[in-house]
Amino acid sequence: MTFQSPKGTYDLLPPASERVLAVREALAAPVRQAGYGYVETPTFEDTELFKRGVGESTDVVSKEMYTFDDKGGRSLTLRPEGTASVVRAVLQHNLHNGQLPVKLWYSGSQYRYERAQKGRYRHFWQVGAEALGAEDPALDAELVALAWRGFASLGLKGVTLLLNSLGDQVCRPVYRAALQDFLRGLDLDEATRARIEINPLRVLDDKRPEVQEQLEGAPLVADHLCAACKAYHEEVRTLLTALGVPFTDEPKLVRGLDYYTRTTFEFVHGGLGSQSAVGGGGRYDGLSEMLGGPALPSVGWALGVDRTYLAMEAEGLLDEAPAARVQVYGVPLGEEARRRMFLLVEELRAAGLRVDMAFGGKGLKGAMKGADRSGARFALILGERDLAAQAVQVKDLTTAEQTEVPLAQVSDVLKGKLQ
Structure with missing residues (x-):
């Protein structure tokens, strides 16, 4: 029997894994530049954290969490999203008692028992950013702009930004009551009708066509915003426009949490x-x-690494061959040469070059095949005669040109050729 990865998961292998790593780094670069510090939280947390934070009426909590009891009888859940964990960490370690806002970013795995399909996996990766402890439309605009810059840095042209406001504790109850009155008159299944009473906004997020058809004419939160929320949202829109970040107003956008x-x-x-x-x-x-802490107005986002990769694939941005993992490949001929090549490889790595070598006692033909497959620009061929001359043969694998270089100079020569 051979084992397979679990349903809804997949393995990241070279060269695709190198590109995915580059996607993560590109999405994180703007927030690091803006002074956000890296935070890493446990992969599993107390189940109650997500029930309270994410909401028991959400699909995430009611249907999709990986929950288990540990050996001490504690109910734990694999992290389905990052924000609740970050807020818990901020409160636990009293970061909110220092300079505000607390600006943090993370990159890591999330787990949800989804219906497995392309772009929807049970184990997936996100880059996230959170700014905690300030109620300021400029902070909202900053985070949106940082995410937009991350997508743009990858060359993506087809990303659209949808924007909405959900109101606050003043105007949301008025809208909630109006929405509940509308939804109670629809032909919905029992589970959805129960959701109307717990959190009616979740019904707006229902993707089933038979539900969406009935939602035509549903009251919109934009029509129920109080003056303060209207002014706040207009300022966010004004700042994004000033930054040149295009957006589309989407009054039905509620998100899933x-x-x-x-x-x-x-x-x-x-x-x-x-x-x-x-x-x-x-x-x-x-x-x-909700998590037992003080008032801490906050804003944040999470960007899907796997879906961003798929978007790049759809736009043809992955058609070019990925950069080679190594620049130089060592080909030793004989035992003494193998020992000297091993030391030379380490010397070149210490000098900042990406270097590999042939292992397993391969002959010249097999080792040169390895050099070609590695994608390296140069092969270093070292035999007994070369050892005696304290030199190495440097072969350009793109032109087949070969030159003899003293061992003491090989690092400088290669650096010059690879600039």
């Missing part, structure tokens, strides 16, 4: 089929209090 307030946004791409979202987020001013 219960903690959002005011600014809500989603990045979508047309090349992913039904799973169009490549990232999103919003303001979550009440989450800290």
